[in-house]
Amino acid sequence: MTKLDLNFEPAEQLDLKDLNEHVLKAEYAIRGAIPMRAEQIQDQINLDPESVPFDKITTANIGNPQQLQQKPLTYSRQVVSVLQYPELLQHRDLLVKSGAYMPDALDRAKILLDKIGGSVGAYSSSQGVRGIRDTVAEYITRRDDGEPASPQDIFMTDGATRAVTYLLSLLCRGPQYGVLIPIPQYPVYTASLTLYNTAAIPYYLNEKSGWSTDAEEIEIQIKKTIAKGIKPSVIVVINPGNPTGSLLKPDVMEDIVTLAAKYGLVILADEVYQENVFSEGRKFYSFKSVLRSLQRRHKIIYDNVQLASIHSTSKGVFGECGQRGGYLELIGFRNSVREEILKLASLSICAVITGQAMVDLMVAPPTKGQPSYEMDKAERLAIHNTLKERGELLYNTFQELEGIECQRPQGAMYLFPRLYFSQKVYDAAKKADLQPDEFYCHALLESTGICVVPGTGFGQEEGTWHLRTTFLAPGTEWIQKWKAFHQDFYKKYAD
Amino acid sequence: MTKLDLNFEPAEQLDLKDLNEHVLKAEYAIRGAIPMRAEQIQDQINLDPESVPFDKITTANIGNPQQLQQKPLTYSRQVVSVLQYPELLQHRDLLVKSGAYMPDALDRAKILLDKIGGSVGAYSSSQGVRGIRDTVAEYITRRDDGEPASPQDIFMTDGATRAVTYLLSLLCRGPQYGVLIPIPQYPVYTASLTLYNTAAIPYYLNEKSGWSTDAEEIEIQIKKTIAKGIKPSVIVVINPGNPTGSLLKPDVMEDIVTLAAKYGLVILADEVYQENVFSEGRKFYSFKSVLRSLQRRHKIIYDNVQLASIHSTSKGVFGECGQRGGYLELIGFRNSVREEILKLASLSICAVITGQAMVDLMVAPPTKGQPSYEMDKAERLAIHNTLKERGELLYNTFQELEGIECQRPQGAMYLFPRLYFSQKVYDAAKKADLQPDEFYCHALLESTGICVVPGTGFGQEEGTWHLRTTFLAPGTEWIQKWKAFHQDFYKKYAD
Incomplete structure (x- = not known):
């Protein structure tokens, strides 16, 4: 029997006016x-x-x-199915003989299971499985022609969106701060900035030049913003472009890095389409490779540039959106700042383990000589x-x-x-x-x-x-x- | 060649003072x-x-x-491995004969694949796979002895934590609003409230009575808070309790519902341990069943109570933390408010599909007569x-x-x-x-x-x-x- 007084007027239901x-x-x-x-x-x-x-x-x-109807890559799905049901490894001969599995997919699953600690049902560390972060760092190093990457700088995330959330929630501090975003842009950026009550500073992409960025236009926007008493703290660049389908050239990327050095902007490089390059004779340059090249040439100017690059299993030839795999690489940040990103990650506990495994498989496909190589290629x-x-x-x-x-x-x-x-x-x-x-x-x-x-x-x-x-x-x-x-x-x- | 002036003092690196x-x-x-x-x-x-x-x-x-070393449940892992690699269905006879798979696990995988739309690699709708939400609604109805649940009220989430984030980010509006949290509490609540800059209003659990809630103590805290000019808008209850291991009795839960009706508090019922009940002769009562029972007896008073209940695949006998499966049930909210939760979910695009499938398997295990039933039980x-x-x-x-x-x-x-x-x-x-x-x-x-x-x-x-x-x-x-x-x-x- 309740000890409370039941003689009261029931409160109103929540309405929109009662929400954030x-x-x-x-x-x-x-x-x-x-x-x-x-x-x-x-x-x-x-x-x-x-x-x-x-x-x-x-x-x-x-x-x-x-x-x-884009088909998932067979090799990666073979591996992840074994992660879900490791008992399959007990039936190796049967599975290989019947053609259900490639032997190297079973081997890879065993290696990944060891990295993960035995079960995709256990939490990993909040930064992500160490062995998978190693694989990602090796991939980045290969991609950027030997520019070293460290597993310490890699954070595994549930898709790229979660990485955006961590970064913006840490770097957005209220309406007197601003984030430069391209127009047109992927609307998760404007939506997040509204959520974090921080100014979106639009910079227009140049349609006539294939939707490229224009550093002079960006600098004009920066100066205008500062004049209004708003401090720009981040610049978002989406390359290859969403929604534009553009691909940036290294020289225009250099200009963006220069603006970052000059105005202390964190570069949030949304590079989730890095595998989707269709122009003949063109290739994808990561912001990191452009930054490192500038640092070699002009160390004093570029040494303090801070860059966050995001990638995901959702696009490219993988197209594994529903698996929610992604990672974030932090370059040039102070340790104390990195610790705060880790804290945000730890509040989400960890990224889904099979998504982390998918990232491992995306960045390290079967290599020449392995049974699955030709099929996968x-x-x-x-x-x-x-x-x-x-x-x-x-x-x-x-x-x-x-x-x-x-x-x-x-x-x-x-x-x-x-x-x-x-x-x-x-x-x-x-x-x-x-x-x-x-x-x-x-x-x-x-x-x-x-x-x-x-x-x-x-x-x-x-x-x-x-x-x-x-x-x-x-x-x-x-x-x-x-x-x-x-x-x-x-x-x-x-x- | 850059058109920008390189003659500048490089900006400072970010420091803690520059962060949110x-x-x-x-x-x-x-x-x-x-x-x-x-x-x-x-x-x-x-x-x-x-x-x-x-x-x-x-x-x-x-x-x-x-x-x-808690082993995952075999049946659910068999099913999810097939979701990852549906080609296994082509080898049905072989897999069943060899003992690698139970036939009903293969059948269930086929049904789930259809619900999902063919691939766990595709995004689902932001609210979650409809067919899975149907299964969850059926489970809740069974659990609550026939109190109906609707798939419209179910939102699939990446673990329970994501559900907490959606709710608190929508309901937290600044330091002049407050959220009642039990002390001791699971610290994701205080951390989230700090993040959303909203007051945590502690109410103490009663250690001597097995860490039960005490409605009189809660009402005192509510009145004190209101007197300070802070409006309490949510009450968090964790049942069974974390970190306390308590299990609430229906009569003390009724009192909390009464306080919610009186003061217009949203009840955030963290019910992720609903399967972990160890007291002889005791059972878990959901807040929804308690609310419905009160509504039948005193409709006028309790009709406006708003309740959000969260559950997850991470605990119980499933223990599938790394799969990030979870759901949120919203009860008694206006449609306009529900739409805002859906918007927040759509900004995360969707919950990981295999996690959603895990929820389906958790709430609907094999039934009597199915080949896997005895093993699973x-x-x-x-x-x-x-x-x-x-x-x-x-x-x-x-x-x-x-x-x-x-x-x-x-x-x-x-x-x-x-x-x-x-x-x-x-x-x-x-x-x-x-x-x-x-x-x-x-x-x-x-x-x-x-x-x-x-x-x-x-x-x-x-x-x-x-x-x-x-x-x-x-x-x-x-x-x-x-x-x-x-x-x-x-x-x-x-x-």
Whole structure:
């Protein structure tokens, strides 16, 4: 029996006014209004397939390769299945003879299990499994042509997003501080900054030069911000670009490092698309390699630059989004600052162990001479080529159409074409209480089932309109349907 | 060639003063000074086994069952290995005949793969896989004797910690708001509140009544807080208790629900130890079942109560910490508030898919008549009984010793004994610049390799001293070693 007085007026339920205002303000377009409408339509198709003029939703709004039938790499999945069920190792002969497993996949699983300490069901240290961090450090060293990397600087994370959260929650200190973000940008950055109540300082990417960064434009923004009494503390660079599909050249990257040295900006290098490079003759340069090269040439100036680089299993030829594997490399930070990142990681206890294992497998595929080598290489190449070809096809299709202008795909898995609209589109959009790019994307979805994200969700220069599409969806039929829709739309709304 | 002026003074590196002050202030004892010292000792043992008077560290500081040789449940691991490598389904006959797999595990994997959409490498919706949320809702309904649960109210999360983060980041609004937390408590709560700059309002658990909650004590704290101009908005209850190992009775839970109704508190029910119930004749009651029962009896008073219940695959007989599976059930919240939780989830994109699958397997084990049923049941029972017996043994050992007083283990996987120290201990601790409980725990670690967490890390009534130990470590030898250490310690420091 309660000792409390039951004679009271029950309190009000929570309402939006009772919540953290910064959460309320945060917006995330990739899973916003149009994708939500697409989900509704999918439910409708499931109930009554005849109710819409297409048979399925084509989800080109999100970089989710395996949802779109990109096959996982066989070797890595063989290894991780054994991590989940090590008893498989007791059946080695049978599994190899039957062709169910490659022998080197079983060997690798054994090595990984030892690194992990025997079970993927146990927590690892908060920084991540040491042996896996060793593998990552070796990968970075190879990738950067011998520039050394240390496992002490590597933090394993649940996808790249978690790494962004650690960094921004540590470096964001309130509205009198600012983070430079590219426009257009991946909206998790603006959303996080809103959440952490810190100013987003936009710097515009240069569409005409393939969405490259422009150091002079960035420095103008920095000076303007400082003049307003706001201290810029971080610069976010996404390379290869999301949503733009750009690939930065080392000289423009050098300029960004110079700005970081001059203004004490931490460089947050979002390098999750480092394997997705499609331009002939071009290669991915990491910010770390650019920094090290500058440090060799001008030690005094660049010695204090602080760089955080993030990578993930979600993109590249791996496409293992749902496995939530990722890592963060910290370069040039004081130990005391690193300790704080470790504290934040320890509050999440540890990154999922199979995701950590996936990172190990991503950065150290089977090597020449191992039984799985040829199969793995062929699978990787096939995925890479399919993406490249489909990106080109989509680009070429846009080239043929009026009212749309697109940069050639260089990297990542996106195109971010610009749309030119007639007055009629502006009027119709206004009537529908939508921006013109939203209006176009809604119409595309309702007519064809193709779901893309309007440029509004990523930011764009005022008066310009864009959309972001992935080129992951299988086949080419959807591209033809889009083409037909586009032509009809422009005919319908011709001035 | 850069267009930027290289003639500048390089900026300073970041220092602690440049970081978010709330991160700096946050503390997390479970991975704090003593566990860090234990890691150092482990490294030392690896280099020179003779350098310490024991052969290994016994990690009793953290609830990490599989690190301590608790075996994962075979059925669930069989299923998840197939999710990682669905090609195994092509070898069904071989796998079943050889005894590598149970046929119903293969069938379950097929069903789960369909629910997931074909690949654990694809993102799910941010709320989680619908079919898995259905299974969770069915489980809750069974657990609560038919009180209905809806998949719409279930959010899949990376472990329970992520659910805590979503809730507190939404409900914490600054220092003029407060969250009631039990003392002693699981320190992720105080750390999160420091991070979100919101007041922690301690309410003391009653050690003498087996660490139960005391509604009158809580109401006093609420009134004091309101008088200070701080609005309490959430009450955290951990049941079964961490670090206390308590199990709440329905009547004291009713009182907490009444306080929630009266003061408009959201109940954050940390129910991750719901399977870990060891008291004879006692059972776990969920806060939801208590709330529903009150609502039936006094609808007007209790209709507006808002409850968030969290659960995880990390504890119970599953012990799958490293898989990061968990869920959150929201009860009684307005839709608009739920939408904000969904937005926070969408910023993390989605919970790891294999973790979601683990939740499905945890809440819906094989049923009677299925080939795996007897094996699975026997494995679950063996783990449960081992934990129960070891908890009892540790408790009985403490009963024999002077200077230590312990409540009988009722639930969870912890004991939180009280320590009484002589003046000599106080003096020695002061000299070492430690609290007395820290001093004892350091001495225990250095003498025996047993790593536990001092009560200071969880909070305790002023002038009282405790420690938290798990009873997960295998065998009983460590308990005997602890006993011998304790006797020596009390002899050495006798007044």
